[in-house]
Amino acid sequence: xxxxxxxxxxxxAQRCLQAALVFVLVLLAGQQAARAADDxxxxxxxxxxxxxxxxxxxxxxxxxxxxLMFRKEMPEGTGMLFDFKPDQNVSMWMRNTxxxxxxxxxxxxxxxxxxxENTEPMSERTIPSGGPVRGVFEVIAGTAKKLGIKAGxxxxxxxxxxx
Numbered sequence: 287x288x289x290x291x292x293x294x295x296x297x298x299a300q301r302c303l304q305a306a307l308v309f310v311l312v313l314l315a316g317q318q319a320a321r322a323a324d325d326x327x328x329x330x331x332x333x334x335x336x337x338x339x340x341x342x343x344x345x346x347x348x349x350x351x352x353x354l355m356f357r358k359e360m361p362e363g364t365g366m367l368f369d370f371k372p373d374q375n376v377s378m379w380m381r382n383t384x385x386x387x388x389x390x391x392x393x394x395x396x397x398x399x400x401x402x403e404n405t406e407p408m409s410e411r412t413i414p415s416g417g418p419v420r421g422v423f424e425v426i427a428g429t430a431k432k433l434g435i436k437a438g439x440x441x442x443x444x445x446x447x448x449x
Contacts, residue, residue: 328367328423329442330390330398334434339425341443344368354424355382365425369445373420377412380405386427389413390435394420396446398439401430421445 328341340363344350350368354360370376373394380387389402400416404427415422423441430436 326443328365330433330435331440331442332434332436337433337435338363339423340364341367341423353378353383354385354387356384358384360385360426362426362429365423365429367443367445368422368424370420370422373418375418376415376422378402378405378415378422378424379412380407380409383407387424388427388430388435390423390425390430390441391415391419392421392423392441392446393418394446396441396443398435398437398441400437401435403430404428 326341326343328339330337330339342364344353344366350370353368354366368376368378376391378389384407386407387405389405391399391401393399399419402413405413421443
């Protein structure tokens, strides 16, 4: 094989490698965009105004089971929204959760059904929803009290809709 033939054989291999690299980069960018799409905003309308949170979604059984386990901190103004489609009675717990939380149990129409404030870290005690809910929003303990969030307040997020 001549040197010219060898270099011509190398060009297709190099193009295949470039195409594979582009494919991997596009795939990674798509996964990053999917993760970013799961971080949305949620608004809670209270007597003292509208409070906006950045939300991490927990939609799958695996994501709901893990929740905020093993995290050592959570920035103020953020939370995790658990999607329990369809509406159902749910119970939460704090197994392997190091951060004390407020849990807002939310009906399908976006009305807060009940709030479990200042839940105990690492506890396996179940915390019931008190009726069928579409979602549970977990925030840093003390948030509900600090912002005046109460049962009956409305939550605006694509997960909830007026029926």
